[in-house]
Amino acid sequence: MDFVNAIILLLNYIFVPALSYGSQLALGAIFVTLIYGILRFANFATGDMMSFGTMFVILFTWYFQSVGINLGVFPTALLAIPFAVIFMVSYMLIIDKFVFKYYRIKKSPPVQLAMVSIGVMFVTQAVVRIIIGPSDRRFFDGEKFLIKAGEFKEMTGLNEGLAIKSTQVITIIVTLILVSTLFWFLNKTKTGKSMRAYSDNEDLALLSGIDPKKIVITTWIIAGILATIGGALYGLDKSFKPFTYFNNMLPIFAAAIVGGIGNPFGAFLGGYVIAFSEILLTYAYRKFFMYVLPESMEPDGLVQLLSTDYKFAVSFSILVIVLLYRPSGIFKGKVL
Amino acid sequence: MRKNLNVIAAYSIMMGLIILVGIFQSWNIALSIFNLCLISAVMTMGANIQWGYAGLINFGIMGFTALGGLAAVLISVDPVQEAWSAGGSNILFSLFLIIAMVLAVRYILKNYKKSKNRTYIVAAIIILGIVIIRFISEPGIEAIEDVEPAKTGFLGGLGLPIIFSWVVGAFFAGGLAFVIGKVALGLRADYLAIATLLISEIVIAIIKHEDWLTRGVKNVIGLKRPAPYEVNLQETEWFINLVEKFNSGKLALISDITERQAALNQFVIEGSSVFVKLCYSGLFLVVVIILLILTQKALYSPWGRMMRAIRDNEEAANAMGKNVVKQHLLIFVLGSAIVGIAGAMLVTQDGLFTPGSYRPLRYTFLIWVMVIVGGSGNNFGAILGGFVVWFLWIEAAPIGLYLVNLTTAGLDDTHFLKVHLIESVPYFRFLMMGVGLLVIMRYRPKGILPEKIEIK
Numbered sequence: 001m002d003f004v005n006a007i008i009l010l011l012n013y014i015f016v017p018a019l020s021y022g023s024q025l026a027l028g029a030i031f032v033t034l035i036y037g038i039l040r041f042a043n044f045a046t047g048d049m050m051s052f053g054t055m056f057v058i059l060f061t062w063y064f065q066s067v068g069i070n071l072g073v074f075p076t077a078l079l080a081i082p083f084a085v086i087f088m089v090s091y092m093l094i095i096d097k098f099v100f101k102y103y104r105i106k107k108s109p110p111v112q113l114a115m116v117s118i119g120v121m122f123v124t125q126a127v128v129r130i131i132i133g134p135s136d137r138r139f140f141d142g143e144k145f146l147i148k149a150g151e152f153k154e155m156t157g158l159n160e161g162l163a164i165k166s167t168q169v170i171t172i173i174v175t176l177i178l179v180s181t182l183f184w185f186l187n188k189t190k191t192g193k194s195m196r197a198y199s200d201n202e203d204l205a206l207l208s209g210i211d212p213k214k215i216v217i218t219t220w221i222i223a224g225i226l227a228t229i230g231g232a233l234y235g236l237d238k239s240f241k242p243f244t245y246f247n248n249m250l251p252i253f254a255a256a257i258v259g260g261i262g263n264p265f266g267a268f269l270g271g272y273v274i275a276f277s278e279i280l281l282t283y284a285y286r287k288f289f290m291y292v293l294p295e296s297m298e299p300d301g302l303v304q305l306l307s308t309d310y311k312f313a314v315s316f317s318i319l320v321i322v323l324l325y326r327p328s329g330i331f332k333g334k335v336l
Numbered sequence: 337m338r339k340n341l342n343v344i345a346a347y348s349i350m351m352g353l354i355i356l357v358g359i360f361q362s363w364n365i366a367l368s369i370f371n372l373c374l375i376s377a378v379m380t381m382g383a384n385i386q387w388g389y390a391g392l393i394n395f396g397i398m399g400f401t402a403l404g405g406l407a408a409v410l411i412s413v414d415p416v417q418e419a420w421s422a423g424g425s426n427i428l429f430s431l432f433l434i435i436a437m438v439l440a441v442r443y444i445l446k447n448y449k450k451s452k453n454r455t456y457i458v459a460a461i462i463i464l465g466i467v468i469i470r471f472i473s474e475p476g477i478e479a480i481e482d483v484e485p486a487k488t489g490f491l492g493g494l495g496l497p498i499i500f501s502w503v504v505g506a507f508f509a510g511g512l513a514f515v516i517g518k519v520a521l522g523l524r525a526d527y528l529a530i531a532t533l534l535i536s537e538i539v540i541a542i543i544k545h546e547d548w549l550t551r552g553v554k555n556v557i558g559l560k561r562p563a564p565y566e567v568n569l570q571e572t573e574w575f576i577n578l579v580e581k582f583n584s585g586k587l588a589l590i591s592d593i594t595e596r597q598a599a600l601n602q603f604v605i606e607g608s609s610v611f612v613k614l615c616y617s618g619l620f621l622v623v624v625i626i627l628l629i630l631t632q633k634a635l636y637s638p639w640g641r642m643m644r645a646i647r648d649n650e651e652a653a654n655a656m657g658k659n660v661v662k663q664h665l666l667i668f669v670l671g672s673a674i675v676g677i678a679g680a681m682l683v684t685q686d687g688l689f690t691p692g693s694y695r696p697l698r699y700t701f702l703i704w705v706m707v708i709v710g711g712s713g714n715n716f717g718a719i720l721g722g723f724v725v726w727f728l729w730i731e732a733a734p735i736g737l738y739l740v741n742l743t744t745a746g747l748d749d750t751h752f753l754k755v756h757l758i759e760s761v762p763y764f765r766f767l768m769m770g771v772g773l774l775v776i777m778r779y780r781p782k783g784i785l786p787e788k789i790e791i792k
Contacts, residue, residue, distance in 0.1 A: 042526040044701075099774060111393060111525045115708060116777055118701055122770025125697075129763035246697070250537055253530050309545035316534035323531055324519060 026271025027230030053228030260329025399536030404679020426476025509676025711783025736764030
């Protein structure tokens with residue numbers, strides 16, 4: 001029986017990866033939820049918009065690397081993010097002006113806007129692939145590990161190593177800063193409050209003199225920041241590939257709905273719910289039980305609830321269950 | 337006649353384009369485009385029934401297509417005897433347990449009042465059932481997958497002609513649609529879209545990773561064909577004579593006998609693959625025409641009127657005593673079944689089943705572009721959409737290449753911009769689809785051939 005080793009094992013293989021993956025999902029989910037709550041449509045271009053922003057992060061990173069600017073132990077991409085955000089936001093505003101605005105003014109049903117967003121998805125995907133190509137790209141530089149497994153073992157004298165990648169720490173810290181700023185903005189500032197009012201009851205908000213144009217522009221700006229940073233963090237942690245980003249749209253949607261769509265705090269927690277359940281259900285617990293149980297009771301199999309092939313399926317099943325039993329999401333979003 | 341002028345014009349232009357491809361590129365390419373256009377048309381008809389008739393969004397088309405493809409495998413592949421004897425009994429017993437579990441849950445849900453205890457019991461039955469089923473099926477699955485993993489490693493199918501799978505595929509897809517419909521149809525439109533999209537991903541995940549059933553990513557190749565094989569055709573007497581007759585003019589120009597024989601052989605090889613494709617075209621055309629007749633009849637029947645009433649105003653239709661929930665479920669099942677037929681047709685034509693190739697962009701979103709561009713609610717429009725969009729999807733690369741060469745004509749051949757653009761020509765199809773969809777949605781929101789309902 002060795003509880004310390006067992007806990008380190010879980011930390012290393014479940015907690016830390018799930019926390020960073022959850023943060024990346026959470027940023028995307030808040031993006032989806034904001035668009036849904038304020039502009040009132042399900043944005044199927046989510047994944048591709050994120051890859052669009054990440055593409056600019058990569059392009060700027062390459063530029064900075066070529067002129068020899070770097071941040072030492074930190075990845076250069078952090079420096080590139082602000083510039084990429086500018087491009088991303090202007091792209092979103094252009095799309096809004098030429099595509100979404102027309103339907104918003106016409107008060108088209110949300111379904112039609114969702115269809116339009118599929119058109120935007122195709123175009124964005126094409127632009128990304130034409131500019132940067134469909135292949136897998138890594139743009140991480142700087143120090144890779146904060147704590148290496150071997151060093152940790154030496155330091156503590158335990159059997160199990162704990163490896164923490166610097167990208168994981170950066171992801172979690174950046175997410176926390178970004179999300180707390182966002183909540184401060186939504187809850188404390190005048191613009192943020194008017195955004196919430198607009199999301200809650202459009203007519204009443206317009207009646208009390210809230211300028212819808214300003215709301216829409218602010219929403220796209222926040223969405224652009226979230227999409228770029230969320231995409232860049234995912235790309236730093238894993239790698240950038242347009243197709244993976246398109247697929248990431250699905251767990252992001254799941255996170256947004258599980259949390260209660262239209263509710264940013266729900267989306268934030270939904271990201272972690274999805275990430276943790278994906279990893280908890282597909283992890284093989286054999287080693288954990290070897291540490292915790294006495295030797296005579298050691299399990300033979302992998303003690304894995306589901307094979308890792310079903311990682312995505314887990315989050316979707318959670319979504320289906322939530323939709324069935326609590327359609328407004330765990331944290332009460334807009335009621336269907 | 338005049339009323340239908342735009343339909344006739346649109347279809348003749350489409351046919352003209354395909355014939356142009358035949359003349360300028362090759363008849364082989366033209367026919368393969370035509371065949372896939374027909375399959376796409378069947379898929380769009382399925383989606384159109386759901387969206388155009390009833391206003392239901394189904395983003396799970398990929399899942400139903402894949403189930404149709406699975407049906408083709410399960411019907412046409414010969415059964416693998418060793419695999420059945422190795423683990424067949426375990427699988428059958430698990431299947432029996434699953435059915436028993438579902439029945440038990442249903443029984444409890446039906447006969448006991450809603451309470452906390454009931455929920456716990458149902459949850460306990462499901463969890464216990466899954467654990468037991470895993471214990472029983474695990475050794476069976478392992479044994480099956482160990483039977484010549486490079487060649488089989490799965491249970492195989494029934495060994496029947498592949499044509500039957502078109503019907504079975506419809507039943508598979510319809511069955512899944514029934515389950516999904518029971519679960520998800522109460523959701524609001526955009527939630528339904530997301531839910532079906534995610535469920536179709538689950539279906540693909542299962543097909544990809546349950547190797548004992550589908551061989552998973554190892555793919556099933558060499559499925560039986562309803563059409564003759566090229567190699568056999570090239571040796572048949574009557575076919576060679578036929579080709580000779582067709583090309584007699586060209587052959588007569590060649591005086592040398594050996595050269596003429598070589599030319600004839602060339603013609604026979606080309607002709608055989610054209611002939612096989614023509615066989616498929618014939619089969620697919622029959623399906624499309626039957627479906628078209630049935631859907632047109634349905635559209636103008638009292639049932640079609642009721643569906644439109646439900647689509648346009650659910651509350652009013654409900655108040656008139658129409659059972660909206662039931663009709664929605666019915667039309668969801670029917671539309672999905674048609675998509676299932678298309679999935680089986682697709683695998684039949686390719687002769688192989690590759691679960692890895694089912695991607696939402698190609699099998700869900702592209703089909704939706706077809707429905708919207710063609711004209712939702714109008715069957716002729718939906719078919720036309722399938723043709724136009726698939727044609728552009730294939731021909732986008734040549735068109736893109738032409739445009740790139742035109743715009744960068746002033747640049748050197750090795751200029752980095754030109755090289756980069758030429759490399760990214762395949763992605764112009766996405767751009768074309770996106771821009772096409774946006775333009776149609778904006779300026780012709782009802783599609784190329786809009787819905788026309790005459791009220792008499």
